[in-house]
Amino acid sequence: MTFSVPLVQTRALGLTLNGQSILSNITLDIMEGEYSAIVGPNGGGKSSLLRLILGLQKPTSGTIALFGRPIERFDAWHRIGYVPQNVSHIDTHFPATVEEVVRMGRAVHRPWYALGYGAKEREIVTTAMEQMSITHLMHRRIGELSGGQRQRVLIARALASQPKLLILDEPNTGVDTHSQREFYALLKKLNTQSKMTILFVTHDVGVIADDIKNVICINGALLSCTQPHEMLQCDTVTQLYGVDAHVMHHHHH
Amino acid sequence: MLEMFTYDFMVNAFWAGMIIAVVAATAGSFMVLRRYAMMSDTLAHVALVGVAVGIVAHQSTLWMAVIVSVLAAWLIEYLRYVQKIYSDATMALFLSGSLALAVIIVSLAGSFNSTLFSYLFGNILTVSKDDIITITVVGAVAMGAIVLHFEKLFFVAFDEEVAKTSGIAVGRLNFLLITIVALVVALSLRIVGSLLIGAMMVIPALTAMQYRQSFVRTVLLANLFALLSVLLGLSASYIWAIPSGASIVAAALLFFLLSLLRR
Numbered sequence: 001m002t003f004s005v006p007l008v009q010t011r012a013l014g015l016t017l018n019g020q021s022i023l024s025n026i027t028l029d030i031m032e033g034e035y036s037a038i039v040g041p042n043g044g045g046k047s048s049l050l051r052l053i054l055g056l057q058k059p060t061s062g063t064i065a066l067f068g069r070p071i072e073r074f075d076a077w078h079r080i081g082y083v084p085q086n087v088s089h090i091d092t093h094f095p096a097t098v099e100e101v102v103r104m105g106r107a108v109h110r111p112w113y114a115l116g117y118g119a120k121e122r123e124i125v126t127t128a129m130e131q132m133s134i135t136h137l138m139h140r141r142i143g144e145l146s147g148g149q150r151q152r153v154l155i156a157r158a159l160a161s162q163p164k165l166l167i168l169d170e171p172n173t174g175v176d177t178h179s180q181r182e183f184y185a186l187l188k189k190l191n192t193q194s195k196m197t198i199l200f201v202t203h204d205v206g207v208i209a210d211d212i213k214n215v216i217c218i219n220g221a222l223l224s225c226t227q228p229h230e231m232l233q234c235d236t237v238t239q240l241y242g243v244d245a246h247v248m249h250h251h252h253h
Numbered sequence: 254m255l256e257m258f259t260y261d262f263m264v265n266a267f268w269a270g271m272i273i274a275v276v277a278a279t280a281g282s283f284m285v286l287r288r289y290a291m292m293s294d295t296l297a298h299v300a301l302v303g304v305a306v307g308i309v310a311h312q313s314t315l316w317m318a319v320i321v322s323v324l325a326a327w328l329i330e331y332l333r334y335v336q337k338i339y340s341d342a343t344m345a346l347f348l349s350g351s352l353a354l355a356v357i358i359v360s361l362a363g364s365f366n367s368t369l370f371s372y373l374f375g376n377i378l379t380v381s382k383d384d385i386i387t388i389t390v391v392g393a394v395a396m397g398a399i400v401l402h403f404e405k406l407f408f409v410a411f412d413e414e415v416a417k418t419s420g421i422a423v424g425r426l427n428f429l430l431i432t433i434v435a436l437v438v439a440l441s442l443r444i445v446g447s448l449l450i451g452a453m454m455v456i457p458a459l460t461a462m463q464y465r466q467s468f469v470r471t472v473l474l475a476n477l478f479a480l481l482s483v484l485l486g487l488s489a490s491y492i493w494a495i496p497s498g499a500s501i502v503a504a505a506l507l508f509f510l511l512s513l514l515r516r
Contacts, residue, residue, distance in 0.1 A: 055418065056414060076420075077419055078419060082415055084412070091286075093462070094286065094411060095462055095465065095466060095468050095471040096467065096468045099467075100407070104404070104416075104419075107407075107416075107419065108405075108420045110404065161419065
């Protein structure tokens with residue numbers, strides 16, 4: 001099913017906490033099939049924007065619509081896969097195997113009276129693990145894995161819910177450079193091959209690659225919504241991070 | 254030793270103890286993982302208020318304990334989840350406040366006697382046939398609710414925030430889990446006692462976690478340790494005439510120490 005309406009639409013969104021303005025006047029559209037990044041300095045309100053979009057926090061002003069429905073009446077949350085910051089989030093002593101964590105992605109899809117997993121459910125979970133190349137880890141406990149592996153498990157969990165929109169919060173945190181490169185190649189594949197809409201948040205402007213179609217720059221307010229090569233101009237980066245910036249372009253081959 | 258099974262009160266105690274072991278270990282596994290281990294202890298003290306009211310008003314202590322602990326559980330969860338008040342402080346408030354209230358109620362009525370003492374440490378002689386029926390029915394309903402919501406409870410225990418963004422009704426599930434814990438606590442008062450039921454919910458789950466298995470296996474192991482603790486503890490209680498709650502918890506502690514040696 002193709003949506004002509006934006007999957008995420010915010011209008012004049014504002015958030016004030018304890019009298020302090022965190023976000024103001026954020027208006028943006030995320031269309032189906034887009035590969036977008038929200039960038040900005042730490043404390044610039046990126047994660048707050050994500051929390052508002054995910055319904056974890058209510059805005060002080062403005063409106064949010066998901067898949068064309070106001071967020072207050074939106075109930076198809078299984079269409080949105082959310083991957084939180086991985087390393088800091090996971091309790092390494094939690095008794096859960098990789099397979100059990102990926103299966104969580106199916107929890108909302110199963111009828112309340114279902115006790116076991118049917119063949120179709122198992123196939124979806126297996127496919128999600130295969131997509132993330134973690135099938136060989138399925139019986140390992142989540143706490144035994146490296147940062148990059150854990151990140152793959154959490155994405156597989158999101159994929160198991162078969163979402164149309166995948167949202168990732170600071171996916172680089174605690175992951176080594178090699179894993180980061182693999183990770184972005186994987187996101188690109190999900191976007192181009194599986195036609196998944198992707199929105200991720202990062203404070204690291206260095207990871208913005210040419211294959212990202214839409215860069216949303218936020219520092220309390222929406223500074224720009226643009227293409228990567230336009231965003232990576234000295235003036236924009238200076239405005240965003242408040243320091244004099246010199247941008248050196250490096251193209252991967 | 255097998256002669257103990259010729260006595261009705263021992264058969265009642267074993268029957269009730271095993272049902273409680275299964276529900277307590279299963280619900281306890283979720284509570285421990287949610288860092289909510291103190292909740293069962295708090296509710297056990299709250300249930301004493303129900304017992305005190307039951308003694309003074311000459312009503313069923315079991316049902317009064319059920320009603321009071323379920324209402325208190327909802328109030329604690331409301332304060333934590335809706336009002337965002339620190340959960341450990343809320344539990345401390347209910348724990349000491351309710352114990353004080355229970356003692357005042359029975360003291361004013363001049364009933365501070367061995368009846369209340371048996372609810373503090375458990376007494377296998379106090380389990381009647383009617384209690385067995387109540388424990389079986391309520392225990393089956395509680396277990397049924399946990400099994401049907403197992404995957405979602407697991408998801409919420411692992412990551413409450415992501416579970417919420419997936420469309421899981423986290424608030425309702427929290428209320429369900431805490432209601433089950435309140436029921437288990439109230440039902441366990443006569444066997445394990447209010448001072449020790451908290452340990453009964455926490456120790457088997459903690460012991461199982463030392464074996465580093467999957468979540469399903471951890472819950473099954475917790476059930477096994479809880480059942481073995483009840484069998485061993487009640488037998489010791491019969492042989493040496495010691496309070497059943499203390500001997501059950503001592504047996505559970507023994508399994509925990511053995512699990513530490515294995516690491």
